Amino acid sequence: MAAARNILKFSRNAAFGVATFMLLAASAFAQTDPLPSWNDTAAKSSIVAFVEKVTKQNTTDFVPESDRIAVFDNDGTLWSEQPMYVQLAFALDRVKTMAPEHPEWKDTQPFKAVLEGDLKTLAAAGEKGLMEILMTTHSGMSSDEFLKITTDWIASARDPKFKKPYTELVYQPMIEVMQYLRNNGFKTFIVSGGGVEFMRPWTEKVYGIPPEQVIGSSIKTQFEMVGDVPTLRRLPEVNFIDDKAGKPVGINEKIGRRPIAAFGNSDGDLEMLQWTTMGGTTPRFGLIVHHTDAEREYAYDRETQFGKLDKALDAAPINGWTVVDMKADWKQIFPDK
Amino acid sequence: MAAARNILKFSRNAAFGVATFMLLAASAFAQTDPLPSWNDTAAKSSIVAFVEKVTKQNTTDFVPESDRIAVFDNDGTLWSEQPMYVQLAFALDRVKTMAPEHPEWKDTQPFKAVLEGDLKTLAAAGEKGLMEILMTTHSGMSSDEFLKITTDWIASARDPKFKKPYTELVYQPMIEVMQYLRNNGFKTFIVSGGGVEFMRPWTEKVYGIPPEQVIGSSIKTQFEMVGDVPTLRRLPEVNFIDDKAGKPVGINEKIGRRPIAAFGNSDGDLEMLQWTTMGGTTPRFGLIVHHTDAEREYAYDRETQFGKLDKALDAAPINGWTVVDMKADWKQIFPDK
Structure with missing residues (x-):
């Protein structure tokens, strides 16, 4: 009987303890700012x-x-x-990386402007010029190859203002x-x-x-x-x-x-x-x-x-x-x- | 001290009970055939x-x-x-539902064949005919309207062989x-x-x-x-x-x-x-x-x-x-x- 009472008491104490803990936890959760x-x-x-x-x-x-x-x-x-959009920075870097295989780009717009860092001329090439750069740098390879190219680039590239990885x-x-x-x-x-x-x-x-x-x-x-x-x-x-x-x-x-x-x-x-x-x-x-x-x-x-x-x-x-x-x-x- | 021992004993028993239960549950889980x-x-x-x-x-x-x-x-x-593909059955039903608004379909293939249940002529209309039926029945409304049309149809349509809802x-x-x-x-x-x-x-x-x-x-x-x-x-x-x-x-x-x-x-x-x-x-x-x-x-x-x-x-x-x-x-x- 004493044992039974003790078990009962223990159970009650345990239940009380659990309830208290849950209340405290809930309160702590409610007080944690989700948007600090x-x-x-x-x-x-x-x-x-x-x-x-x-x-x-x-x-x-x-x-x-x-x-x-x-x-x-x-x-x-x-x-x-x-x-500029990070993906455009990627495309411009890709033009520079790919340039040795494309000697003709030295005299062909909009690639010439990219290679010379002439953003004004590049901007003047408008959406058509931009699309040409995007297509040239984003196609012609397999999806697996492109995955590797983008993964390598995002790991090594740095933002010009903050000097940090874009991510x-x-x-x-x-x-x-x-x-x-x-x-x-x-x-x-x-x-x-x-x-x-x-x-x-x-x-x-x-x-x-x-x-x-x-x-x-x-x-x-x-x-x-x-x-x-x-x-x-x-x-x-x-x-x-x-x-x-x-x-x-x-x-x-x-x-x-x-x-x-x-x-x-x-x-x-x-x-x-x-x-x-x-x-x-x-x-x-x-x-x-x-x-x-x-x-x-x-x-x-x-x-x-x-x-x-x-x-x-x-x-x-x-x-x-x-x-x-x-x-x-x-x-x-x-x-x- | 007796109380302490009893608590200890209770805890051990409880732990044993939980462990046993978990083992039994795991065993029951392992023995349930996932692909009956x-x-x-x-x-x-x-x-x-x-x-x-x-x-x-x-x-x-x-x-x-x-x-x-x-x-x-x-x-x-x-x-x-x-x-036939269930979606084709849906399209053919749609043609019949829409027919009153399109009296010209009575004399226009491939709609005429659909309305007359002439599947041979319909098959002869080939992919072009099929595409015409699909486009006519699947477009021209909003996505919300199409959601209602398909939801209503799938709830009411019956398969011709088993006489049951397709789902x-x-x-x-x-x-x-x-x-x-x-x-x-x-x-x-x-x-x-x-x-x-x-x-x-x-x-x-x-x-x-x-x-x-x-x-x-x-x-x-x-x-x-x-x-x-x-x-x-x-x-x-x-x-x-x-x-x-x-x-x-x-x-x-x-x-x-x-x-x-x-x-x-x-x-x-x-x-x-x-x-x-x-x-x-x-x-x-x-x-x-x-x-x-x-x-x-x-x-x-x-x-x-x-x-x-x-x-x-x-x-x-x-x-x-x-x-x-x-x-x-x-x-x-x-x-x-």
Whole structure:
């Protein structure tokens, strides 16, 4: 009997201990700030309020996990896009690397301009010239070879302003948002105008987003058996441009359900924001990263070559989209190390 | 002290109880057949052997979870494709539904043949005629409207032979394979020649595969704001044919990593099987469902209009792909209810 009582007592104590521990843990969890790189301003509150709203069971705003799809632009939303898109820096480097095999480029535009570092002439070559450079540097090899080329480049290239690998110039506050969403049952996708095979080699490591959740622009590929080796050859032909009105198209084709949250930074994201936030029956969230911090990063919007933010900035207040003022809303821009 | 000893004794007993329970549970788990609808033949053994090999840690064959990608054809691999592809049955039904708005179809081929049930004339109209029927029935509406049309149809249509909803004519043994793979850390994808927006409304419920893991053929869509409503309009133009050499292309564009297991049933799956199984450094698995059961389903291979299996059947023994003899290897074809 004494033993039985003791066991009972032990059980009660154990139960009490477990309950206390759980309460403490829950309290500690609640008190851990999921967005520590964000200042306590309206932008941060809007994110937290949205997440709390759609995850609160037995309310009309509740969204089941399967529908918690969040889409993120990449250039200018998750990493820096100045002084030029990283992928363009890659293409220009590739021209230089490939030049010894192309002596004719010394006298052929737009390659001559690239080799001479003459960005003014390059800019004058316009979209046609740019496309020629992209196709020349991004096609003609197999997908496996391109994977190796991009992986090697992203590991060795350095940003001209910060002298750091590009993968360290990602926005810490946005990484926290992605993690926060995933912790709350969201599935996070990248939906970028950038090349899908340029991003996939590093998005999992840097953002926690696996290859199959990366949507981007692509060139055509062709399957062929090279002897016994199945090969995908990259052709110098555009397959899909995942920008502007192409973003909802890409989302629909590759995700197949409407996101409930979208994050962008430029007019290239306008249609994605519209598609995500307008006309749904459950709560929706739209956010625009406004580059306002010339000191810690860059300040630009309506007048810039890369990442122009004009129409989408005007559309934001009308549609209730959060506009992040980088300077005021972000404690920290890049990760610590 | 007595209390302390009793507590100690209780703890030991509790620990023993938990350990016993876990051992029993593990044993029960090990003894539960993950593929109960498969006979104990070589086909089943090959699946189990592959899964056990790639999931065994600290071996050279071990594949980390992130690389455990498995791809499944749909028509003839996961559900019946005779007497015609289900999506074609849908298109023919749509022609009949739409006919009152198109009085001219009474005298216009290939629509006349459809309305008169004249499948011979329809077949004679060839691929061009078929494409005309597909485009007419699959475009001209918004993606949201098409979702409703397909959802309604799949809920009400019945297969002509078995008099059942098509979603009940799925292969129970393959559903078990998909679940078995997922239980072992695989991510399962559908890679089908069928229309992606025709499959997505029901694949999650029927196969446990969410929309974003369904890859298929598609028509072009166009984003437009209709007043305040963002809309994707389906255009009468092919975007992508996810069949034959298109399958590795679709896999690369949409998944972005090479699968380690592929399941198909026809020559349309040959290139997907090659891309998956040839040239990798880790173990790979290929499987072909061979329709050999005229009594319980259908028997066909080299001579058939839908799902021709000829080159891939010859390639199977050379490449070590498992060929499932439906009649001999499957205890059961369709789910019980």
